[in-house]
Amino acid sequence: MVDIISTMKESPAIELNQRIAQRVRDLRAQGGYSLDVLSTRSGVSRSMLSLVERGESSPTAVVLERIATGLNVTLASLFENPQATTEPIARYADQLLWQDPHSGYVRRNVTPASLGAAVQIVEVLFPPQARVMYESTTREPVVQQQIWILEGTMEVTLGTTTHTLHTGDCLVMVLNQTMAYHNPTQHTARYAVVIANLAKPWSP
Template identity: 60%
Template sequence: MKDETIHDRIARRVRDLRAARGISLEALATQCGVSRSMLSLIERGESSPTAVVLEKLSGGLGVPLASLFDPPEPAASPVLRAADQVAWRDPHSGYVRRNVSPVAPGNPAQIVDVSFPPHARVTYESGPRPSLVHQYVWMLEGTMEITHGDDVHTLHAGDCLAMGLDRPNSFHNPADTPARYAVVLTTDH
């Protein structure tokens, strides 16, 4: 069996989540605003979707974006070793995200480590979801400008921003140096 790539993992997660919800490709395409052909490519692992496309898809599936990177089986151990943490690079902005928390039934939170290139920007069209996702952005290095709806927040190392994923939001690194931050996600059930 070949090693699973991050695109294979995303493909499997999208297929599994869609099947669990009993919705067709057409229905999901309508629900999330991503074309049926793009969804088909993603589900076959033949596309390198951008963060914006994956955010739309996660919204349509009613899960946090981080859930699209989960392994197919819950963790057998409460420890997820650094060597087993899969990294994904957004083909548009170049930002890199890595899920660092083990996936286990009943875990109330997910933790993601993000490295954001200088001057890069990603804008998400987040809207209402079946359950409100709470996101905490804790700056570890550098500076980020984060827009949540109409509110703009400039964060520096050590700062932490709490926000719900219920409005459009944008992440921008205005500096000449990379930024790094941790994201903690929790969901109201």
């Protein structure tokens, strides 16, 4: 498989940082949280939250996941276009890319934003040997996530259980526990993340 990450044209970092900044500000206002309250809920320092909201920081995926958990939203929600739109199509060329400064993994929000879609789809390109661990907790309503491997191999650990997924495999989970993603191979893995809010509790 061609190493797509090395050939991708990254979206301007400033534009993405400003988009994330506005989304965090808007979601915090919607939740009625002060910076101090969000800091307590997320485990992210007030100073870091302030930098993120001003677009003056390039936070890692782990930090953004903590912020999303504190806001009771999904990580994908932080990358949505804050501008209202009724366009039912998200053109490929308009889907901004974001690269985690720690692991180097690249994510692309595929689903059109601001349409209130019940399901979100994200494409991820995960570098060889990279690893990311999220300390996720339960959201309300419950958030279900499916990982569908399009190319390559990924090890996904939920709590203390590790699942090895190969091309074509699909894993379903709920965002309510620590999760770790690891690419144990020498090749980039590509997978889709499908995220859905559930109206009632779910169990495997």
